[in-house]
Amino acid sequence: MSILGRPVQIAYSARGTDTLEEAAAEFRQRTSCGPFVFAHHIEIASCTINGVASTFDHSSAYGWWGEIMVELVREHTSPLGPSPSGLHHMAFMVDSLHGGIEWCAQQGWPLTLHAQTSGGQEFVFCDARDDLGHFIEMYEPSERLLGFYDYVRQLSQTPS
Template sequence: MLAVRQLAYKINDLEAAAEAHHRQFGSGPFFVLRHVVLASSQHRGVERPFDHSSAYGQWGDMMVELVVQHNPDPSALHDMFPHGSRAEGLHHAALFVDDLAAAIARFESEGAPLAQLSVTAGGTAFAFVDTRASLGHMLELYEPTEQLTGFYDFVAAAAQGWDGRDLLRELG
């Protein structure tokens, strides 16, 4: 079974979105990574910059990501929310997969093409497959490396017994 590990929302302002999400749902604290450094990023097979910042928080048993893209270049985010649009909303659900290449191939064979494949500076690869036709949003796929699952555990642990103070915490 491919369980959802994270829900991610395209937003326009990290701080305002984190405060609103916390106020509405009690989520947090949020760990902010600004201008995520990528080793590579291909959108629809073309190498393109993907300058984005994200805030990661805990929402019950699930991680929530709030993401904003800074550059105007095509991306999986801009596939759903074109550059210049002030619209916000659900962009993707994230899944852990055992084999990223095999999962991409499987989704492509089922009519969900690869929209974007990126690799962080730390070596974590993540892929957005375009499931808008069937789900109304993208799926993000990545292998559950020790680094990645450790980050998920770190965010979840910070929420345990959290008193609601210090909502935004800068990373990096």
């Protein structure tokens, strides 16, 4: 039995355009999801990649698509790994980050990135690309994170 629960977000690599805004506009035109909220060069307080202190400079556009958040992610530092399908990760809110990491390791999906934002939100990526074609992102729910999810969802319900 998976401890991940249901996915709360699907994320695609934002590539093929000059800006994240252009990628989001194109994605919205094709899928009718959104509108998008942009976070450029998200501040990371600490980060390890494959157990080594590192940096993870990325920008994201967040929108809502049906019943799930969609993220378009653009990595400014070296990418965590190739994403041939364009699907970067699926995200899950878990009760225990440590438990989620252990469960993923048992599936053969090792911890790749462990980071904390400057706002205090801890998150991880486990590498399930060989089996699923994408990373698994996990974070524990927080008031701030749940509020952001609600905000993006509400934007999608506002007539444009």
